[in-house]
Amino acid sequence: MDIRKFLPAGRQVKDNLARRIMFGLCLFVLSLAFFMVFGLYQRAKPILAMRPLKDLLFSGAWHPTQGQFGLASFITGTLWVTTIAMGIAVPLGILTAIYLSEYAHRRTREFAKPLIDLLAGISPVVYGVWGVIAIVPLTGFSALTGGIVLAVMAFPIIISIVAEVIRTVPFEIREASSALGATKWQTIKFVVLKKAWPGIIAAVILGLSRAFGETMAVLMVAGCSLGVFPKSVFDPAYPLPALIANTYGEMMSIPLYDAAVLLAAFVLLLVTIFFNMVGWSILLRIERREAGG
């Protein structure tokens, strides 16, 4: 007896259809990234044709009405806040992760992990408000304040990735070090961190990429005034993402304004994609190495 007779004809079709629809949706989502890069490049092209790239990136003169579109002060602002954020978040994040994965009691770890993940999920605007209320009174609307707020936002991602990577270091290798009479700290410093090093770099890069692209919180606390070149961390800074968010929409009447801002977005997108690709490829390699034994 042919078993196919009992399979309702529609089932096969539905199965095929479901697979095709899901494949299409997946393709659509993946292609968005390409369209974004391509679209931004297309819209930024007019200004790249009119002005040398060097002037656009390294000149501090931003006078759209006079046709000057130097992005240097915004790029500098971005570098300031990102550097400060990383300077704070990297050491604190790594040490916290070490404590949680090596020293903390299991119950402490189980309590802390969801809290840290929660920090990652809080809306940036809430961090912004917190920055205005708690940090601005101390350090003013400045690059420093932006950096501090960003550091807090980059924390969770650094902590959770570093803790994850430290956990992949085999227990036996800690045993080997301890058996030679090493203290716990010596074992961590010379063996565990050495083994976890690439993963820690990846965590830092992914944290950096978050800080680099963050808009809302920085916009609220970093000052963001036009015409001030941020010479020190105490000056107001106007990072790229904030520029894009603030000026998009008011630019229509001024020639090339639109292209200049979209160039900023293009630069931001490329840098973020680059950071993410490097970070994830390191993590992927570690994962494969662990899986391969």
Add this chain to the structure above:
Amino acid sequence: MGSKTHISVKNLSIWYGRHQALNNISIDIPDKKITAIIGPSGCGKTTLLKSFNRLIDLQDGVSVGGRVLVDGEDIYAPEIEVTRLRKKMGLLFQRPQVLPMSIYDNVAYGPRIHGIKDKKKLDGIVERYLKESSLWTEVKSRLHSSASKLSIGQQQRLCLARGLAIEPEAILGDEPTSALDPVSAERIEQRLLDIKNQYTIVLVTHILRQARRLADYIVFLYLGNLIEHGPAEKIFNDPQDTRTQAYINGRFS
């Protein structure tokens, strides 16, 4: 046997959480002899071995009853400094666990953490113990390349050199040849025989023939209990307990 005791175990019981791994063990491990701990898998051999340098402390939820005396000192007493105790024992694992650093740094690791900084002195130590574990000629031209590039057999000899470099009194081996090819295994066995006059050696093994070849003294464990112990000839030729007889005749493994 007329030999003095190096490690003395008195009424030792060990639990992992609720599971009891060792039950009221009492034995004396003789000084400068090879003692083999034998018995079927899961009988507590490794636990007993790792209780000698308190490496079981690293496991979660371990509790220890009874005492272990090393050179007459109770190593589970609160005033004992664990790192000093561990420096007295070199440990070889089933699979060689090289540290993620160069060959040189692997051997120098122990001396360095115990405070030796002088470069010349370290050079001497590295050379001496690589020779003692018969690895020197194979690696002397690439001391600063990564230890993980060595073959498994070479890695295990490196681990032996690393263990010897802390100048221990005892060498503990947890089935140290089980991951090795026959030639490498034989070289490790030979090294152990060569140095047994200088160190107390305790080996966990599930290879009976290895125990026959190497051991002066045998400890037979079964399901966490000490069944029988004594000089090797006696255990192998005239075992008293029926379980020992059955195990030695290969009726279970």
